[in-house]
Amino acid sequence: MAEVKRDYEKMMNMFQSTAPETQTTTSGEHIDRENGCVELSISMLEHFPQHPFELYTGERFEDLKESIKEHGVLTPVLVRKLDNGNYQILSGHNRCECAKAVGFKTVPCVVLSNLTDDDALMIVLDSNTKQRGITEMKISEQAHIYALDVAVNKRQGKRSDLIKSIEKNLEILSNNAVSETSSLLGKKLTTMDTVGEKYGISKNTIARLLRIDTLIYELKERIDEEEFGVYAGVELSYLTQQEQEIIDEVICEFNYKLDINKSKQLRELSKSGKLNKVTAVDVFEGRYKKPKTSSKPSVKAVTLKPKFLSKYYAADVPQNVIEEEIETSIDVWQKIKDKFNGLSIEEIKEQVETLLEENI
Secondary structure (H helix, E strand, O other), X not given: OOOOOOOHHHHHHHHHOOOOOOOOOXXXXXXXXXXXXXXXXXXXXXXXXXXXOOOOOHHHHHHHHHHHHXXXXXXXXXXXEOOOOOEEEEEOHHHHHHHHXXXXXXXXXXXXXXXXXXXXXXXXXXXXXXXXXXXXXXXXXXXXXXXXXXXXXXXXXXOHHHHHHHHHHHHHHHHOOOOOOOXXXXXXXXXXXXXXXXXXXXXXXXXXXXXXXXOOHHHHHHHHOOOOXXXXXXXXXXXXXXXXXXXXXXXXXXXXXXXXXXXXXXXXXXXXXXXXXXHHHHHHOOOOOOOOOOOOOOOOOOOOOHHXXXXXXXXXXXXXXXXXHHHHHXXXXXXXXXXXXXXXXXXXXXXXXXXXXXXX
């Protein structure tokens, strides 16, 4: 089945160009409007599952509620029809909640049809980020939005070069995430600029926040509360979930402060398989010792040429016999070198030949 290319921008323009309403009705009936809107009962509207945006609370909720009470719902709610006969809200969750709080029974809606779940999700993301301004959101919320956007495009087979580049270079960003303006990913990642332009941020920021979205909830919350920064969070994102839980437990128990250097040390311990509660405390207390590297690299295999071996062995001598004698010879040679320590190979050879001649 051919993929249908969705023009989300066109959908949003249609939605946003709808003539504003001056008043909502209190009837539960569907009322067609000349501008393409229908009046839908709030009871028939369902929230988008796992809605990635935090709904209004406090003063912001009260301000919108008072505006709707005085002027009605000026911007229609964007919805799609569900199989159960209800409608799913794509944009307008806060308007619906405030209208319901005011006492309205219906709200004006624009109904979009023939949408896949990914289509619906992209409209949710695009419409909400345009209305709210993504940079005003919490860091964890921004991170989740970018992750969802990337996931949708990956499933749809779009921007595959972008996805591969992000996944390939996250390690580079983590190890050298100092300058926001430095181009760590090189010219091959120019497609990341497209996403950056969409959200008004740099391609490096997108890559870092994709890592932040993989953190456990508790650590993301600490970033939102500015207990530590994004760069430190990126380092922690390479820890396992269990290790992240240990770090959160240690911070909570001892009220430790985390910085970029400590987060890098924690990651090093994780990489060496030595991160636990005790070693984590050592890091926060300044007692961290860098894990020792593994033993020196093994010697490469050496192949002896048949022409050389034929000087000492007949063709019918088994290979295992040759290998055993060569190993024994090397052991003897090492003892001879130790005996004549400081002499060159030629000098040692002369000494050995002299001793052999004297004993013949």
